[in-house]
Amino acid sequence: MTNPTAIIQIQNMFKIYNPGSGEVRALDGVSFSMGKGEFVAIVGQSGSGKSTLMNMLGCLDTPTEGDYYLEGKNVAQMSDDELSIIRNQHIGFIFQGFNLIPSLDALENVELPLIYRGMKREERRRVAVESLNRVGLGHRLHHRPAEMSGGQQQRVAIARAIAARPPIILADEPTGNLDTVSGREVMQILQELNTEGRTVILITHDNDIASAAHRIVRIQDGKIVSDTAQPALRA
Numbered sequence: 001m002t003n004p005t006a007i008i009q010i011q012n013m014f015k016i017y018n019p020g021s022g023e024v025r026a027l028d029g030v031s032f033s034m035g036k037g038e039f040v041a042i043v044g045q046s047g048s049g050k051s052t053l054m055n056m057l058g059c060l061d062t063p064t065e066g067d068y069y070l071e072g073k074n075v076a077q078m079s080d081d082e083l084s085i086i087r088n089q090h091i092g093f094i095f096q097g098f099n100l101i102p103s104l105d106a107l108e109n110v111e112l113p114l115i116y117r118g119m120k121r122e123e124r125r126r127v128a129v130e131s132l133n134r135v136g137l138g139h140r141l142h143h144r145p146a147e148m149s150g151g152q153q154q155r156v157a158i159a160r161a162i163a164a165r166p167p168i169i170l171a172d173e174p175t176g177n178l179d180t181v182s183g184r185e186v187m188q189i190l191q192e193l194n195t196e197g198r199t200v201i202l203i204t205h206d207n208d209i210a211s212a213a214h215r216i217v218r219i220q221d222g223k224i225v226s227d228t229a230q231p232a233l234r235a
């Protein structure tokens, strides 16, 4: 049964590496769903299956078994080409390592995915500048990654993720390479994006960082072991 109000619905998902005697069940029968506008943290220890689940949620990989409905469409067994279109339209990614292109400045980094979306040059520039302003980097448009602090680089990556206004933001350990203050700034931006209506998925091993979310899903040995709503402390 699919839930018509869910933006994400995963049903009985398995990801099995090296099938046979040395198999690893990185995902071992995972089911969960998210409504539009939710802010969910997925937490677990090293090796628990967080990145594997993130790869599935982000349409970066396909499961061994199970279904994944993204805005009502089953994407579990789509081809790589089909998945890349889905990714581009629905999901903004933020990674621990920023993943910016070193030879491009902030503006060009943010513009790049908009080129793939076929946006015209003028609109592209306007949208990219607006996104960089949104994360407080209007004064760093022409700095390359190496000329910015880690926190600024991650904010460029956030600007890139939100420029095309995807409904879902998927952040994998976004504060993992940052000092406490820059990490807090990044979390603040994620909270604001959520308040503005975006669905946010945060993957982290850090319980403190996870507490910014409204709901915490804990994964262990490829299984969900708890799924709890957070009290609305920060309202």
Ligand SMILES: Nc1ncnc2c1ncn2[C@@H]1O[C@H](COP(=O)(O)OP(=O)(O)OP(=O)(O)O)[C@@H](O)[C@H]1O
Pocket: 017, 018, 024, 025, 026, 044, 045, 046, 047, 048, 049, 050, 051, 052, 053, 205
């Ligand atoms: N390509 C692969 N081939 C075989 N086993 C894999 C592969 N990728 C991951 N695994 C195994 O699957 C399990 C889950 O790995 P995963 O990377 O999802 O963990 P994680 O929760 O992201 O850990 P970390 O916090 O260290 O990043 C681990 O036991 C890992 O060794």
Ligand SMILES: [Mg+2]
Pocket: 050, 051, 052
């Ligand atoms: Mg990982």
